[in-house]
Amino acid sequence: MPDKPSNVKKEVKKVFEKESGKIVEHTVMNSITIDCVVFGFDKGSLEVLLVEHAEGISKGKWALPGGWIKEDEHIDGAAQRLLRELTGLNNIYLEQLKAFGDPNRFPLGRVITIGYYALVKREDYNVKAGFTASDAKWFKIKDVPDLIYDHNDIFAFSLKNLRNKVRQAPIGFNLLPEKFTLLQLMQLYEEILNVEMDKPNFRRKFLKMKLLVDINEKQKDVSHRAAKLYNFDSEIYKKLTDKGFNFEF
Amino acid sequence: MPDKPSNVKKEVKKVFEKESGKIVEHTVMNSITIDCVVFGFDKGSLEVLLVEHAEGISKGKWALPGGWIKEDEHIDGAAQRLLRELTGLNNIYLEQLKAFGDPNRFPLGRVITIGYYALVKREDYNVKAGFTASDAKWFKIKDVPDLIYDHNDIFAFSLKNLRNKVRQAPIGFNLLPEKFTLLQLMQLYEEILNVEMDKPNFRRKFLKMKLLVDINEKQKDVSHRAAKLYNFDSEIYKKLTDKGFNFEF
DNA sequence: TCAAAAGTGTTATGATTACACCCATGA
């Protein structure tokens, strides 16, 4: 491999192309890929979007969605593009995790991958389901199967990262519908952090932060007292953070 | 550039070689480098280690120390190796920041860099000063000059990261001598976080965590009441974290 | 004895926790 690097890299691309079913363009970078952990929240469960490899040595195995970086493209832009190609969604909440660089992570050559994680609203995703790869599927995070290469490591890292981040900044809203109740919000936190919370205390704590906008609407068609619906206002969040505001959960 | 990628990459390496004064081996990866932000703490000031480029278009400009990744080397190992080459130190506290991938970050071709940050004890560094590059120098973080490429961005990110991390885990000890006083510890936090703290309250808060070992020694030759010296015990830290211990500053 | 830092004590305030309790609504 070290003797004929460019040939090996062509070979790697060919194999990757076969396995992922994606065409590798000639203007992409060698030896670097992007892999995305896409989180969703549905019926109280945190889920992750995986794709199935159709051909090659990884046939039938599940993987994180990913792809190559174009020569003239920012890596963040590449991740956005790959997600758009997969989900049809623009402007997804997206952050880089880190680079994964075990020399043996990819069995057919030296490829470093840059991990990203994304948070999507399932309501948006469902609307544009027609755009999604036919072999893409949501898995509850407890049911994530064996993935190819080091994708289980990347997933584990992303989950740790999400748990950290959600206690530092209000990113959880990216997983909820536009309008939500305080209980939905609490259940999201409970699910992500894997803890049980006290409803009255959660209410007060969150409302005291003044991050939520009471939109004067209520739930409909529920067989119990209808709850108030709230919006998250990122403008308010910005103002509060500028003033030295501390989230922390 | 997109037409003859391998030629361009050879050219990039040649230029890099000239500028950095480092020999680029034939077995390194194309288009990916590593850059390290090395922090030290001296006389109450947080400092960062920079190197001066001797030749090429960046002649006379300061930069973060960095280099190439070998084909068969883990990226974390590459960062450790580069730091060893620079400082003569092994087992440095080192963590990856993230990948930096603006397509225009490097003016002579497409190169993505993976940023790392390291914390070193200045006492160790001084002992092995003979190993250091002659053109390496410590800068107070307020006096960091204009750096080449996107290195100021990488530095700014690393500082934000350090400030975050130091409040979540006791990594600050990596910047202090083996034996230190509570006041030194507090001043380290004050300098990193850029805040003023209350001495009595800091004492109690830190001692309550049970992270410090009283080694029954005292300062000598100080013109005031001698303070107790402490050790940080990472074993204790592990036990406490296993039990669900929360740092947070 | 003075300056400088070490180290202790005390009190007010506010956040967190645990839990009892009432309210509204559809089945």
Add this chain to the structure above:
DNA sequence: TCATGGGTGTAATCATAACACTTTTGA
């Protein structure tokens, strides 16, 4: 009327912050 979740009240406990004060040491 009952189950289900919505929503309020309250008291005990704990953490934090502010600051007054005593102790030790070398110059």
